[in-house]
Amino acid sequence: MILGAVLAGGLSSRFGSDKALAELNGHTLIALAVDALAGLCEHVVVTGREMAPAPTLPDWPRAGMGPLAGLAAALHHARDEGYEAVLTCGVDAAFLPENLLEALAPAPACLAAQPVIGFWPATAAPELERLLHSDERHSMLHFAELVGARQVQIAAPVPNINTPGDLAALSDRS
Numbered sequence: 001m002i003l004g005a006v007l008a009g010g011l012s013s014r015f016g017s018d019k020a021l022a023e024l025n026g027h028t029l030i031a032l033a034v035d036a037l038a039g040l041c042e043h044v045v046v047t048g049r050e051m052a053p054a055p056t057l058p059d060w061p062r063a064g065m066g067p068l069a070g071l072a073a074a075l076h077h078a079r080d081e082g083y084e085a086v087l088t089c090g091v092d093a094a095f096l097p098e099n100l101l102e103a104l105a106p107a108p109a110c111l112a113a114q115p116v117i118g119f120w121p122a123t124a125a126p127e128l129e130r131l132l133h134s135d136e137r138h139s140m141l142h143f144a145e146l147v148g149a150r151q152v153q154i155a156a157p158v159p160n161i162n163t164p165g166d167l168a169a170l171s172d173r174s
């Protein structure tokens with residue numbers, strides 16, 4: 001079983017307002033991200049916020065530590081509930097390719113350009129706990145390197161939405 005996890009905390013400082021609640025074609029970005037993962041995974045959770053269109057998990061060990069703390073919460077849930085791995089994306093992953101799991105399997109692996117989109121085995125939880133308690137860089141890429149994740153290139157990259165301009169460009173395209 002695969003658990004989908006939307007990493008949905010953060011400050012959205014480049015966006016200027018909570019980008020999870022920004023709308024694309026009448027749907028919030030977080031709802032689109034949950035739907036995208038639900039098409040690929042048995043169950044979906046949202047980390048790093050209390051209100052969401054799917055069950056939520058608080059970041060581990062605490063909020064304010066970045067997306068890895070959301071991944072840690074999801075890996076703990078996966079381990080406790082018997083999921084073998086977690087598929088992650090950010091709130092700005094409105095369009096995930098249908099073959100994403102095939103491209104990322106076997107875990108661990110992540111997208112080369114966007115390591116927030118990754119496939120992580122539940123057994124990676126202890127290494128992530130160690131990293132989050134260390135002075136090392138708390139970045140998805142550093143964790144990916146630590147666990148030997150393959151960095152995968154895909155033909156059609158998932159668009160990043162960091163600014164209102166990024167969102168407007170997507171609205172124009174769809």
Ligand SMILES: Nc1nc2c(ncn2[C@@H]2O[C@H](COP(=O)(O)OP(=O)(O)OP(=O)(O)O)[C@@H](O)[C@H]2O)c(=O)[nH]1
Pocket residue numbers: 006007008009010011012013014015047048049059063064065066067068069070071089090091092116162
């Ligand atoms: N669970 C969780 N997710 C996070 C956290 N920080 C960022 N994220 C998510 O990780 C993804 C990538 O983060 P960024 O795009 O850099 O998000 P951000 O930090 O809100 O944006 P900036 O402030 O503009 O850098 C987004 O989907 C964020 O929602 C966090 O502390 N906890």
